[in-house]
Amino acid sequence: IVVFSGAGISTASGISDFRSPGQGLFDRTRERFRKLKTELKTDSVGATKRELELAEYFKDESKYIHEPAEFFSRRFVTRFSELWRTELEPEVRNFVNVQPSLAHEFCAWLHSNGWLRRVYTQNVDGLHTAPRRAAGESAVDAKPLLPEDMVVECHGSVRKANLVMYDDMLPPEVEERLRSDFPASGNKDAVDLVIVFGTSLQVAPFCAFPNLAPKSAVRVLVNTPLSDCLENAWGSARRSRARCLDSGDIYGMHTAGANMATSMKIAGRQVSLCPRWTDRSKYPRQLLAEEACDDFV
Numbered sequence: 001i002v003v004f005s006g007a008g009i010s011t012a013s014g015i016s017d018f019r020s021p022g023q024g025l026f027d028r029t030r031e032r033f034r035k036l037k038t039e040l041k042t043d044s045v046g047a048t049k050r051e052l053e054l055a056e057y058f059k060d061e062s063k064y065i066h067e068p069a070e071f072f073s074r075r076f077v078t079r080f081s082e083l084w085r086t087e088l089e090p091e092v093r094n095f096v097n098v099q100p101s102l103a104h105e106f107c108a109w110l111h112s113n114g115w116l117r118r119v120y121t122q123n124v125d126g127l128h129t130a131p132r133r134a135a136g137e138s139a140v141d142a143k144p145l146l147p148e149d150m151v152v153e154c155h156g157s158v159r160k161a162n163l164v165m166y167d168d169m170l171p172p173e174v175e176e177r178l179r180s181d182f183p184a185s186g187n188k189d190a191v192d193l194v195i196v197f198g199t200s201l202q203v204a205p206f207c208a209f210p211n212l213a214p215k216s217a218v219r220v221l222v223n224t225p226l227s228d229c230l231e232n233a234w235g236s237a238r239r240s241r242a243r244c245l246d247s248g249d250i251y252g253m254h255t256a257g258a259n260m261a262t263s264m265k266i267a268g269r270q271v272s273l274c275p276r277w278t279d280r281s282k283y284p285r286q287l288l289a290e291e292a293c294d295d296f297v
Contacts, residue, residue, distance in 0.1 A: 001193045002181055003107055004209055005121040005128070008198020008223055012101035012294040015125055019200055019228065025091070026068035032087060033057070033064065033071075050082045057083060069203075073166035092124065093158050100127045100145055103197055103293035108132070108145045117191060118181050120152045120174075122199060122206050126159045152177045154206055170205070178267040182212040195220045197293045200228035201275055205264055207232055208271045218285045221277055226290040234262045234273035 007017035018025045040058060041051055057064070057080055064070050072092075077084045104127050110116035119128050128151045131142035154174050156162040164170060181191065194213040200223060201207040213219055223229050263272045276282055289296050 001110055001115050001195065002117050002191050002213075003110070003119045003195045003197060004199065004206070005103075005107075005119060005123060005197045006199020006201075006206075006223075007123060009101060009103045009121075009293045010098075010123055010125055010127055011198070012103070012292065013098050013125075013127060015095065015098060015123075017198070019202075026071075029071050029088065029091075030065055030068055033061070036087070050086060053080045053083050056080070069166050074168050075166075077165060092163070095125050095158060098125065098127065100130050100132075101294050102297050104128060104130075104145060106297045111146055111150060116146075116150060118150060118152060118177060119146065120154055120177070120206075120209060122155050122203065124153070124155055124157050124163055126153075126157045128153075166203075175267065178209065178212060182214075182267050184268040190214045191217050193218045193220070195222070196229075197222050199223065200232075202228070202232050204234070204273050205266060207234070207275070208264065208266055208273045211271050211276050212267055213283070215282055215284075217283075218287070219277075219283050220287045220289070222289045222291060222293055222296045224290055224292055226288055230275050230277055232273070232275060235275060 007015070011017055016023060016025050016028070021027060036054060037058065039051070040054055041047055044052060044055065047055070064076075070076055071088060107116065107119055107128060121128055128146050129144040129148055132145045152174055153160075154170055155164040156171070162171070183190075191213060194210055194217055196210050196219070199206070201210070210219060210221075221229060262274060263270050265271070277286060277288060280286075
């Protein structure tokens with residue numbers, strides 16, 4: 001069994017997802033920066049670095065409001081380092097006293113039974129490997145929920161201080177593990193079951209990873225709402241926004257843009273970036289569940 005997890009697996013732990021209307025990180029970031037307009041100064045004389053960056057930001061405000069992923073891009077961090085440090089980084093690092101959800105515990109249960117091959121996660125909260133303290137056990141003696149080698153943190157982690165921003169390349173470990181878990185030639189130890197927990201599959205290349213599953217595998221998708229997962233900007237309905245390229249040289253974290261391909265080379269073969277959850281010809285055995293991850297478990 002291979003599990004792919006996104007922000008939705010951690011919402012029961014009190015961590016916001018990205019796209020939920022009003023409460024998601026994107027909407028709350030938009031609102032936070034709208035309120036910063038009151039701090040904008042008309043005179044740059046004597047202005048602090050933060051004030052100068054605010055003035056620069058509001059020149060291009062519409063770009064960030066319409067594409068909120070840009071707030072979490074390497075371009076933003078480089079251009080507005082002080083705004084990142086004071087306004088956004090604390091939000092990303094706010095995981096104090098957060099405990100794993102039932103769905104995290106479920107992944108550990110799969111491992112304890114010898115069924116789990118790997119967890120690939122988009123999340124940077126580290127909850128898949130969070131310490132699990134038994135009754136009477138000290139924090140020093142607590143063992144991780146899952147061993148480090150069972151979890152691939154595709155977008156880095158706060159704890160390891162190796163966050164992967166939009167525009168950044170993914171860690172080499174991602175490709176190495178995918179090649180191992182989903183060999184192009186297939187074998188008798190092929191993955192039997194793929195579970196996708198709490199991701200809308202809107203970010204490349206992660207959105208393509210479930211499409212590495214062999215045709216013989218059962219695929220399960222759990223998310224609210226499901227409609228978010230059934231179409232992305234690389235799909236046929238919006239293909240005008242992406243070029244049909246056969247390129248494998250963009251193995252970085254992206255949302256769709258004018259130069260994006262509709263497929264890319266992953267684990268030694270070309271893989272579609274488009275959702276395949278309604279494609280019964282390739283995956284005849286699929287379960288789609290519109291539920292919170294903990295409720296599904």
